[in-house]
Amino acid sequence: MVDNASTDGSADFVRDAFPLVSLIRLPANTGFAHACNVGITHAQGRYICFLNPDTELLNNALKSMVTFLDKRPLAALVGGSLQNEDGSRQPSVRSFPRPFIALGIAFKLHHIPGLRRLFHAYFQDAFNYETSQQVDQVMGAFFIVRNFFLAQVGGFDERFFLWFDEVDLMRHAHELGWQVWYYPRAKAIHWGAQSFSKVSSYENQKQFLISMRRYIRKWHGAFAAAPLILVTPVILFCYRAASFTLSHAHGIKAKIVSRKSVHNV
Template identity: 35%
Template structure:
């Protein structure tokens, strides 16, 4: 990953800006990768940036809830005028326009390279942060110096818990979640363990991995790990990052005091079959990189064709439903 640099910045306190020298960094640099989710993105930025700070110069460091931060949006060549809307309504945002869709991992790595925060907060454009979220994450990170990655409590729009902190996937969990076994035995222990379903998410604890829809990453760990693995176009890059962090001796935590609301799969809904392909491709990359070297013969035999068959099933089902709708 490129050296993490950024231009000289300013702090904004209320509506007043105070110049900073180049050695001063924000507490948290927020990183958002967008692709054709204009209305969600604007709602996300509204939850992050105080109204009086929105028209400050690009890349300016502003204060939000007691935390000094800046925001970078990487726009992956959206066609819905997302980037123009951000530039018009939120000039304070550091806007990086890509000439093609780089995907999630590569997009965030571009944002990481442009920002200078002591922590990086990866946030989906279809998510909004609650009041005090960034301060709670910052305080938690300062109190846990070996925490490389920290995930907030993630809620669905109806207020229910989203399973954003999970155990690493296993072959048995995959079999039950992605086959008829899951329908026959929905309350099986393998799925419950993977989703951490027996936990009410009201207490903070160490976990295997947290969702990339909202995760705070310590800059020191980010440098050591090299950012997201860009082989993952979309999906599973968060699992991979947490896996590598834990293998390197870092900790991954769930912070119950910070809350984010996530609409879930908004950009993915625009091209479902393409996302199905990338999801399964990413699962295979993760399996090949981290599991295959220690997998047994049976697991090596059934995992690759199993992923291909599952992807083909869902893509075929989507196409069939599309044809049936056209015939109505």
């Protein structure tokens, strides 16, 4: 287990409660990709599982995925089925983002009902989650990778501090002739967004946009990434302004409630 300079006591808990776990503490948060690569260098198995801290494996998920990969020597990795806390399915398969799609996502156009259809292919809205099948990419919250493939590509690209590191890895797999699979029998609960609950919305969006434009530039060229590079400061300014406005509004509301409470007493 790699601890990316956490400050919530979780590393100490793991050390005390699970003495058999090999715990690697990093002195600073150097990004998700780097932390994964550190773990890879210490791993000895044929397969390596990457699991978000806000996931809970169900039944024999790991065993079934190992068996699945053993039967498919051309598979570089496999991702399982993610569920919400209430047992409902959580979408976990997408196609690779093209420049136009990435630009639309940057502006959150997929949240506009009339424009959602433009993003059906990217979000794989018609995907059959009941069937094992080859895909472009699976969600990075829970997947197992063949160690031989990781050695071939040199692990994760550490220029991706957060977001799109796994998308980039799976793109490499396809480019090198490997397969990426979705396997529904391996299930896990994904406690959505818990990994980012202590990170501001602005910082989330900043890292997301930086990583997305880096991915587009890497796989589609500088010209294709130019629009994203140009609009990123504008989008981040809007997020900063919105965060300030909401924070200010909550502050005013809190003062009003406080005054009402005093008056009522």
